[in-house]
Amino acid sequence: MRKIVIAGNWKMHKNQAESLAFVEQFKSKIENTTEGREIVLCAPFTSLTVMSKNLHGGRIMLGAQNIHWEIEGAYTGEISGDMLQEIGVTYIIVGHSERRQYFGETNETVNLRLKAAQKCGFKPILCVGETKQQRDAGETENIIIDQLKQGLIGVDQNNLIVAYEPIWAIGTGDTCQSTEANRVIGVIRQQLDNKNVSIQYGGSVKPSNVDEIMSQPEIDGALVGGASLEATSFARIVNYQ
Ligand SMILES: O=C[C@H](O)COP(=O)(O)O
Numbered sequence: 160m161r162k163i164v165i166a167g168n169w170k171m172h173k174n175q176a177e178s179l180a181f182v183e184q185f186k187s188k189i190e191n192t193t194e195g196r197e198i199v200l201c202a203p204f205t206s207l208t209v210m211s212k213n214l215h216g217g218r219i220m221l222g223a224q225n226i227h228w229e230i231e232g233a234y235t236g237e238i239s240g241d242m243l244q245e246i247g248v249t250y251i252i253v254g255h256s257e258r259r260q261y262f263g264e265t266n267e268t269v270n271l272r273l274k275a276a277q278k279c280g281f282k283p284i285l286c287v288g289e290t291k292q293q294r295d296a297g298e299t300e301n302i303i304i305d306q307l308k309q310g311l312i313g314v315d316q317n318n319l320i321v322a323y324e325p326i327w328a329i330g331t332g333d334t335c336q337s338t339e340a341n342r343v344i345g346v347i348r349q350q351l352d353n354k355n356v357s358i359q360y361g362g363s364v365k366p367s368n369v370d371e372i373m374s375q376p377e378i379d380g381a382l383v384g385g386a387s388l389e390a391t392s393f394a395r396i397v398n399y400q
Pocket residue numbers: 168255324328329330331332361362363364382383384385386
């Protein structure tokens with residue numbers, strides 16, 4: 160069965176005190192959240208350490224925003240699965256477009272990170288999506304199929320989430336039309352061997368559009384950036400109608 164997963168990606172936002180304050184405020188707002196909806200906070204590494212100590216079970220799962228494929232070594236600035244296991248992380252975002260754009264992530268390194276995440280027992284969230292230029296050139300499907308084909312070599316599809324994030328919709332307020340997101344996610348599902356993989360939509364998801372997005376039959380959740388930074392806003396998204 161396809162699971163609903165709503166994940167907040169805080170990117171490079173919030174220090175430890177701000178993260179704990181968010182959790183305190185957020186916890187009370189999700190007490191009545193529909194059973195079965197997985198709620199994930201992908202916080203900076205520094206915040207994950209204190210958040211895991213303050214969650215004491217409950218509905219909130221933790222996610223990291225990166226993982227290296229080696230367990231240790233001379234990889235300045237990277238983090239290993241071993242280190243993440245220690246702080247109680249469940250999910251790992253892999254291949255976010257910001258990692259691809261600013262930090263040289265390729266389909267090959269995405270593939271290595273996905274396999275490393277699974278090997279350490281985490282559930283990776285593979286991000287795929289096209290630029291505005293690629294969309295305008297009619298290349299959306301080809302780009303995504305390529306990202307999936309290369310990214311998923313040797314990856315276990317029974318332990319995977321995919322997020323469709325059109326790059327032009329990220330942080331712009333320019334949400335992809337829900338029917339179009341549904342269509343592309345349908346294309347993604349066709350490419351997968353396991354049709355029960357949960358596929359999220361990400362890109363300017365906010366309280367005002369989440370109900371419509373989540374009403375689409377192919378969409379199994381959301382990967383939320385800006386609107387996950389404030390507890391009331393993210394709680395409204397998690398409690399979509
Ligand atoms: O990972 C989250 C996405 O990049 C979406 O960000 P956004 O909700 O701020 O557009």
